Amino acid sequence: MGPKRLVDAVLFDTFGTVVDWRSGISRAVAEFAGDAVDTDEFALAWRSRYQPSMKPIRDGDRDFVDLDVLHRENLDTTAAEFGLPLAGDPSAADHLNRAWHRLPAWPDSVAGLTEVKRDFIVGPLSNGHTALLTNMAKHAGLPWDVIIGSDLTRTYKPDPNAYLRTAEILRLPPERVMLCAAHNLDLDAARDAGLRTAFIPRPTEYGPSQRHDLHATSAWDVIARDITDLASQLREHAS
Amino acid sequence: MGPKRLVDAVLFDTFGTVVDWRSGISRAVAEFAGDAVDTDEFALAWRSRYQPSMKPIRDGDRDFVDLDVLHRENLDTTAAEFGLPLAGDPSAADHLNRAWHRLPAWPDSVAGLTEVKRDFIVGPLSNGHTALLTNMAKHAGLPWDVIIGSDLTRTYKPDPNAYLRTAEILRLPPERVMLCAAHNLDLDAARDAGLRTAFIPRPTEYGPSQRHDLHATSAWDVIARDITDLASQLREHAS
Numbered sequence: 001m002g003p004k005r006l007v008d009a010v011l012f013d014t015f016g017t018v019v020d021w022r023s024g025i026s027r028a029v030a031e032f033a034g035d036a037v038d039t040d041e042f043a044l045a046w047r048s049r050y051q052p053s054m055k056p057i058r059d060g061d062r063d064f065v066d067l068d069v070l071h072r073e074n075l076d077t078t079a080a081e082f083g084l085p086l087a088g089d090p091s092a093a094d095h096l097n098r099a100w101h102r103l104p105a106w107p108d109s110v111a112g113l114t115e116v117k118r119d120f121i122v123g124p125l126s127n128g129h130t131a132l133l134t135n136m137a138k139h140a141g142l143p144w145d146v147i148i149g150s151d152l153t154r155t156y157k158p159d160p161n162a163y164l165r166t167a168e169i170l171r172l173p174p175e176r177v178m179l180c181a182a183h184n185l186d187l188d189a190a191r192d193a194g195l196r197t198a199f200i201p202r203p204t205e206y207g208p209s210q211r212h213d214l215h216a217t218s219a220w221d222v223i224a225r226d227i228t229d230l231a232s233q234l235r236e237h238a239s
Numbered sequence: 240m241g242p243k244r245l246v247d248a249v250l251f252d253t254f255g256t257v258v259d260w261r262s263g264i265s266r267a268v269a270e271f272a273g274d275a276v277d278t279d280e281f282a283l284a285w286r287s288r289y290q291p292s293m294k295p296i297r298d299g300d301r302d303f304v305d306l307d308v309l310h311r312e313n314l315d316t317t318a319a320e321f322g323l324p325l326a327g328d329p330s331a332a333d334h335l336n337r338a339w340h341r342l343p344a345w346p347d348s349v350a351g352l353t354e355v356k357r358d359f360i361v362g363p364l365s366n367g368h369t370a371l372l373t374n375m376a377k378h379a380g381l382p383w384d385v386i387i388g389s390d391l392t393r394t395y396k397p398d399p400n401a402y403l404r405t406a407e408i409l410r411l412p413p414e415r416v417m418l419c420a421a422h423n424l425d426l427d428a429a430r431d432a433g434l435r436t437a438f439i440p441r442p443t444e445y446g447p448s449q450r451h452d453l454h455a456t457s458a459w460d461v462i463a464r465d466i467t468d469l470a471s472q473l474r475e476h477a478s
Contacts, residue, residue, distance in 0.1 A: 068410075121373060131410035134360060134385045146373045147385045151408065169390065171307075171370035 005238045006221070007196050008172055010116050010230075011125035013157075013181035014133065016205040018113070018124070018227075019103035019140060021047065028099030032092055037082045040207065045081065049074035054127065054156040064154045066129040072097045100128070101135035106202065110141050112227025116234065121145045125166055125179055125190075127156045146170070158189030167195070180230060184217040191220075198222035198230055244477045245460070246435050247411055249355050249469075250364035252396075252420035253372065255444040257352070257363070257466075258342035258379060260286065267338030271331055276321045279446065284320065288313035293366065293395040303393045305368040311336045339367070340374035345441065349380050351466025355473065360384045364405055364418055364429075366395045385409070397428030406434070419469060423456040430459075437461035437469055 015021045025043035033039070053070040056062035075097050079086045086093040116122050123146045124133050130149030137144050150156055153165040167177045174194030181187050182202035191197050197220040203210055216223045222237075224230040254260045264282035272278070292309040295301035314336050318325045325332040355361050362385045363372050369388030376383050389395055392404035406416045413433030420426050421441040430436050436459040442449055455462045461476075463469040 121377060129410075130385065130387070130408050134409065137384060138360060144384075145376060145386075146369065146383075148369070149408075152391055169369050169388075170373065171368075 005119065006234065007120065007178045008176045009121035009123065009167075009170055010178045010180060010198070010234070011123050011166065012113075012227075013179065013183060013186050014124045014126040014128060014136065015100075015103070016202055017180065017182040017200065018109045018142065019105050019136065020202075020205070021100070021103050022205065022207060024103035025099055028096055028102070032096045033084055037084055042078065042082055042084075044206065046071075046074055046078045049077060058156050058159050064151075066149075066151050067100065067127060067132060068097065068129070071100055098135075101132050102139045103136060105140040105142060106226070108226040108228045110143065112229075112231055114143050115228060115231030117143055117145060118231075119234065119238065121170065123147055124149075125157070125163065126150065127162075157186055160189065160193045163190050163193040163195055178221065180222075180227070183213055187220055188218070191218075196221045198224060200224050200226050200230060244358065245473065246359065246417045247415045248360035248362065248406075248409055249417045249419060249437070249473070250362050250405065251352070251466075252418065252422060252425050253363045253365040253367060253375065254339075254342070255441055256419065256421040256439065257348045257381065258344050258375065259441075259444070260339070260342050261444060261446060263342035264338055267335055267341070271335045272323055276323055281317065281321055281323075283445065285310075285313055285317045288316060297395050297398050303390075305388075305390050306339065306366060306371060307336065307368070310339055337374075340371050341378045342375060344379040344381060345465070347465040347467045349382065351468075351470055353382050354467060354470030356382055356384060357470075358473065358477065360409065362386055363388075364396070364402065365389065366401075396425055399428065399432045402429050402432040402434055417460065419461075419466070422452055426459055427457070430457075435460045437463060439463050439465050439469060 012018050022043050025046060026039040029037065029039040029042045053074055057064055113122055123144050126133055127150050129151035130147055133147045133149050148166050148169050153162050155161045164174060167174045175196065178196035178198055179187060179190040180198040180200060182200055182205060187197040187199060199216040199220045201214060203214050222230060222233050224233055251257050261282050264285060265278040268278040268281045292313055296303055352361055362383050365372055366389050368390035369386055372386045372388050387405050387408050392401050394400045403413060406413045414435065417435035417437055418426060418429040419437040419439060421439055421444060426436040426438060438455040438459045440453060442453050461469060461472050463472055
């Protein structure tokens with residue numbers, strides 16, 4: 001661990017950046033509902049309730065609850081909207097809700113993280129809670145060094161405390177921590193909190209007609225093609 | 240992850256059970272002090288202040304502070320006792336204090352943890368804080384899935400909350416979590432908290448004349464020779 005490295009820890013947004021939630025959720029909906037609903041549309045609709053559901057917690061209008069709780073509330077609403085009954089099989093509905101623990105990695109994620117891990121502490125910096133992120137890592141083979149979930153920081157990105165408390169738990173100053181994300185807004189907030197930033201595009205995260213986050217919208221510290229490319233660029237920085 | 244596994248997570252005491260603190264500290268003291276002190280004696284004396292220093296926190300008489308703070312207080316006292324001046328080089332003294340972040344693994348630890356990790360969530364259940372345990376894992380190559388330090392549970396073993404809060408963060412009932420330790424007292428407290436237990440002996444942890452914890456003193460769920468043997472026995476349980 002030489003003194004020339006840009007940072008000590010490289011942390012990753014997970015949903016969308018490391019794992020492909022749309023495919024994973026679509027498949028889980030298909031397992032639950034067969035062809036009773038358009039599974040891709042269902043996945044997008046379920047996910048669309050994600051940011052609004054965290055807002056009252058970020059605003060201090062609701063005590064912190066974890067994503068299992070929020071995902072389940074959002075699943076109930078989405079299922080009602082699509083006319084999909086959940087009550088008939090509570091254990092299957094619970095299994096569906098926990099599909100967010102079992103999302104598949106993007107093709108470059110495991111190899112890329114393994115590379116980054118050679119020189120840096122790697123971990124998620126995600127709105128997922130520790131148990132969800134641990135299960136996700138076991139399922140997808142993500143080689144994290146450490147997992148600090150939102151249940152430990154008790155807040156949700158882009159609240160500045162989500163970034164700052166994570167750095168504090170690692171006993172690192174914010175500028176020795178880098179966030180890698182496929183979402184420019186997440187990086188905006190990380191930079192405001194004093195972290196270093198890396199952007200990678202995930203142009204099909206929301207499907208073939210995605211129009212946002214196709215490119216970096218700011219001069220992030222690193223802009224890479226994917227996590228493997230990020231590892232190469234970080235190595236060049238250090239040499 | 241089949242239903243027949245004894246538990247979902249196997250967590251490990253670290254100091255003494257996974258890493259050899261005596262050799263690591265002795266070497267760090269030699270780097271700092273040369274032959275000015277008996278480094279083995281110094282390591283044992285420094286460590287002997289460990290349990291007493293946590294007591295006021297466990298008893299509620301002192302707010303939680305992490306092991307970097309306690310180790311430093313104990314280092315100052317031990318150095319004074321041995322007539323070793325620390326003040327001359329604060330940065331070297333700080334580096335010495337952080338030797339607890341750089342302890343070497345016992346010979347079977349990495350291979351054994353890698354085996355256990357195939358079937359179970361593996362992590363430390365240690366009085367170390369998350370940053371210390373993360374640095375230790377990077378240094379020694381410990382392949383943890385997740386690291387929940389004492390800074391997150393805000394208490395020290397054998398306080399029951401140290402075990403219970405860790406299980407809670409993993410969203411597992413206590414009986415789905417196993418603690419593996421080389422210390423019978425730690426396992427006593429874990430069992431009282433509802434966890435499963437595994438004992439492995441580390442008969443030279445305190446040096447060649449160690450007299451305690453040479454054998455299991457109770458009928459723990461598993462009694463193994465080392466972590467590799469633990470992995471084999473857990474696999475037999477599941478088959």
